[in-house]
Amino acid sequence: MRSSENGPGTTQPRWEIEFDADGNRTDGEQDERLADAAREAGVRHLVVLAHAAHNDPDTSADVDTRFHDLFTDVNTDDVGFVSVRWPGMTFAPEPRLTDATEAALNRVFPDRERLIGDLRSLLDERPRRFSAVDDVGMHLRRLVEAPLHSQVNAYATDMGDELLPQSDPAMLFDSTSHVCEGFARALEQAGEEAERAERRPERIEQPRTGAEAPVVSKSGTLTEAETAGPRSADAPTDWLARPEPLTPSPRPFGDAESERALDRLWEGAHQLLCQAVSYAIRRRAGLIGDVGLAPAIGRLADALPDTRIHLVGHGAGARLVAFAARGVKNGARRIASVTLLQGALSHFAFAEHLPQQMRGGGALAGVAERVAGPVVCVYSHHDLELGMLFPLASRMIGESPSLVGADRLWGALGHDGAQGIEGCPTLTLADALTEGALPRSGYVSVDASETVRAGAPPQGAHHDVFHRDLARLVLAAGRIRT
Secondary structure, eight states, X not given: OEEEOOOTTOOSOEEEEEBOTTSOBSSTTHHHHHXXXXXXXXXXXXXXXXXXXXXXXXXXXXXXXHHHHTTTTOOOSSEEEEEEEOSOOOOOSSSSOOHHHHHHHHHHSTTOHHHHHHHHHHHHHOOSSHHHHHHHHHXXXXXXXXXXXXXXXXXXXXXXXXXXXXXXBGGGTSOHHHHHHXXXXXXXXXXXXHTOSXXXXXXXXXXXXXXXXXXXXXXXXXXXXXXXXXXXXXXXXXXXXXXXXXXXXXXXXXXXXXXXXXXXXXXHHHHHHHHHHHHHHHHHHHXXXXXXXXXXXXHHHHHOTTOEEEEEEETHHHHXXXXXXXHOOSSSOOBOEEEEESOOSBTTTTOSSOTTSSXXXXXXXXXXXXXXXXXXXXXXXXXXXXXXXXXXXXXXXTOOOXXXXXHHHSOBHHHHOOOSOTTOOEEEHHHHTSTTOSOSSEEEEEEOTTTSOOOOTTTTTTTOOOOHHHHHHHHHHHTOOO
16 A cells, blocks of 8 residues: 555545455555554545556556546545556557557566567568468467466456356457458548537437337337436447348458458457457456455455445446445445446446346346445447447357347447446436435436547547546535535
């Protein structure tokens, strides 16, 4: 546990706790020292923040400070902040690997430096042969694979509870050329979408049951159990909306045609790298949340019985804190609130029943019962990373979207909110900030599309979360008086 300097204008104390890739504490006494420091500081509200921008210590510190500085107008001296440090990383938007990104990959995947170097060479040189693209897929499988006995394999997907077996992402085992073609198509359409000044309006479907319930709704999605949630009027790319499984395309003949096809595939190959690594980081986040942060929260709750603990996560960090909320033992409701900002996890993660399956729920079903306050799921339709790339990367081996597109079956919480949950309200960010608007418990989706909207393809607005109104939402969810 390390204490951090306060950001400009802040008075709240700040600390850090750190976990390794297996969820172990890097400092065996960090929880005890944190509890002692929080008690000495008179902290009554402990806000625990997790994100994935740990490319290097400076990046981690900068993102932590930007988040903390959103709370500079908190007029209370009993709020403290804890930053969760763990082996994660984020990618820069440029379609090339930089020295800094390669260094970050080496931090996330130690002892794989040679493999990472080979991947960078392929992506930099872009050899003019299809077999080189296939080599990228082979190297990525080796990079992110985990031993069969590894505990991390239990956290591969959010789309199934203990009743359902875990699997591997199909993007690593399907035809590499075809997967790269899919990512290239999505990137092209993301660029076209970014040129539109205004998005198509959101549709909120009213749930219907009985004989009047349509098999397919007017906006092209299944009626999911008895619950319908917020979604974009159309998929961010028509590649996602295709109901049939994607099948390999024939490789072209002829020099000119092959050259054009290879250029396209290499654009997609870089994105395949980004998504394969992001999958491995999300998988790791679930493990660290469950076996690392959850026990730490339990120890802090025991040591600080009068302190309310609030979990806040962004991107893969949202998956980490969500699994931490699930993993807290020795009694429910030891966590006061959970706020997930642009969560990189399935929008069905909290569902008690997955609409496309006969049995089994989401991996995080029932989490709200362990939280004293609300589980707030903040989303934006301008998040292209989650709305467009996440669904393409989330299909697991053996899965096929037979009646709906990939965006509905494998969509992300941070793009269209929580799905498949009975009685989960959806509020705009402005409405959520009005006094008493948030429910006192249970799930709630908050549409922040009017605020979280800045960012160029391919990520879109995924990182546009440094807004005072989002800090105000964290305070409202935790009922922290300012």
